[in-house]
Amino acid sequence: MIVAGELLLERPGDADRPVELASGYVRIEGEVITEVARCPPPASADLGGPGCLVAPGLVDTHVHLPQFSLIGAHGLPLLEWLEEIVFPAEAQWADAAFAARAAREAAGQLLAHGSTAVCAYSTIHHEATAAAIEQLAAAGLRGVVGMTMSDRAAPDELVDDPARLLDQTADLLDRFPPGERVAAAIxxxxxxxxxxxxxxxxxxxxxxxxxxxxxxHLSETLDECRAVAAAFGGRGYTQVYADAGLLTPRTLLGHGVWLDPQEQQLIAQAGAVVAHCPTANAFLRAGDMRRDELVASGLRLSLGSDVGAGYERSMVRVARAMIQTASRLGDRYPTPAQAWAQITHAGADAAGLADAGRLAVGAPADLIVAKPTIDWQRGRVDPLARLLFAWDDRWLRTTLCRGAVVYAAA
Ligand SMILES: [Zn+2]
Structure with a gap:
């Protein structure tokens, strides 16, 4: 299969402009990209063509599968929102068949917005999590899904004995080990x-x-930070995770809005990643994560929709919100090229999904084809900025996973 257009390609070694657009095509054989050619886009391609954007499938590094059904519950702070809106929705996943249907629906929405790789949370339910992993894999997605463990401060039906929760997570890691197309997460x-x-x-x-x-999750709201300090004898929030052995280079920490410089150092030294979720932070009025400060501390960042506090399912819109949040806070904000990198190869690398988020020979053929309805290739404005800021979800025509069409616009 030949997919042609303007290819969004990685530019190694250029921190300011880590991606570029180049005319050409991608050849797919089976599930894999076997050729990336720079040339005038052939008019006879199987997908795409002149004027189309061909980009890697987008990477969402923080999303809650059971929360697609509750996007939009506005006006509550985090802890109340969890109690009133989220926990009742998650309790429904006690029924694994219900969970399978909900996960299938969530996978469909992700693919229809161009996300092909995700780091996702399910609920506390063991069989529901297994069903969610199977559904995401069947839909073609790449990534990890974690059974969301709690043993206190949640409704009775959403807490369990720590030993049982850990046994169940270990079982999921056996059944869906690291390296699988969709693996279990801790x-x-x-x-x-x-x-x-x-x-x-x-x-x-x-x-x-x-x-x-x-x-x-880490340091999303001040009330949450105070609750952690009260529960852990005044220890810092990040220190609690460090003491538990949870700060690793494989750790994704959702939010990190209220981290002090010492906490930033602790995370940077551990090589852990903060998954920035700007739309969710705005929605819950959690605060604005100081991206420039975190970058300066040497800490690694990724980007997440955080559906359902995050109301945008499109990672392009989340990337736009990242720029808007950072530019409101100061002078150092990501370029459009950095934003595109963050939702493609840079996000994949941060999340440990190194085969995702890139158009490269040997990579799985996970990609999107968009046909913008604006004249984005001409004029004085950077086309990457045009695409990002004028992005319209209706432009997305096709999503492919492992070489198969998994979403096609009507
Ligand atoms: Zn979250």
Whole structure:
């Protein structure tokens, strides 16, 4: 199969402009990209053609599968929003068949917005999480899904015994090991709803399971930080995770809005990643993450939709929100090229999904074809900026995973 157009390609070694557009085509044989050619786009391509954008499938490094059904519950702070909106929705996943349907629907929405790789949370339910992993894999997605563990400070139906939760997560890691197209992840929800025993057990499991992704939330709102300090004898939020062995180069920490410089250092030294979720932070009025400060500390960043606090399913829109948040806070903000990199290869690298997010020979053929309805290739404005800021979800025509069409616009 030949997919032609303006290819969004990685530019190694250029921090300011880590991606570029080049006319050409991608050849797909089976599930893999076997050729990336720079040339005038052939008019006889199987997909795309002149004027089309051909980009790697987008990477969403923080998303909650059971929360697609509750996007839009505006006006509540985090802890109340969890209690009133999120927990009742997640309790429905006790029914694994319901969870399978919901995960299939979420996968469809992700693919229809161009996301082909995700780092996702399910719920506390063991079989529902297995079903969600199977559904995402069947839909063609790449990534990890974690059973969201809690043993306190949540409704009775959403807490369990730490030993059982850890056994169930270990079982999922056996069934869906690291390296699988969709693998299980070690996912304590956050320190508010996890005891030290559960966090330490999760840290031990991470040490025993090479390559397994670790996900949790960190320092999203001030109320949450205060709740963690109260529960852990005044210890810093990041320190709680460090003490439990949860800060690893495979760890994705959702949010990181209120990190002080010492916490930033701790995360940077551990090589862990903060998954920045600008739309969700705005929605819950959590605060604005100071991206320039975190970058300057040497800390690695990725980007997440955080559906359902995040109301945008499109990672292009989330990338735009990242620029808007950073530019409102100061003078140093990401360029459009950096934003595109963040939702493609840079996001994939940060999340440990190194075969995702790139149009490269040997990579799985996970890509999107968009046909913008604006004249984006001419004029004085950087085409990457035109595409990012004028982005219209209706431009997305086709999403491919492993060489197969998994979404086609009507
Ligand atoms: Zn989240």
């Amino acid at each position: 996912t304590p929800r956050f320190a508010v709803s996890c005891s030290a025993e559960l966090l330490e057990g999760a840290g031990r499991l991470a040490a025993q399971t090479p390559g397994a992704a670790v996900q949790t």
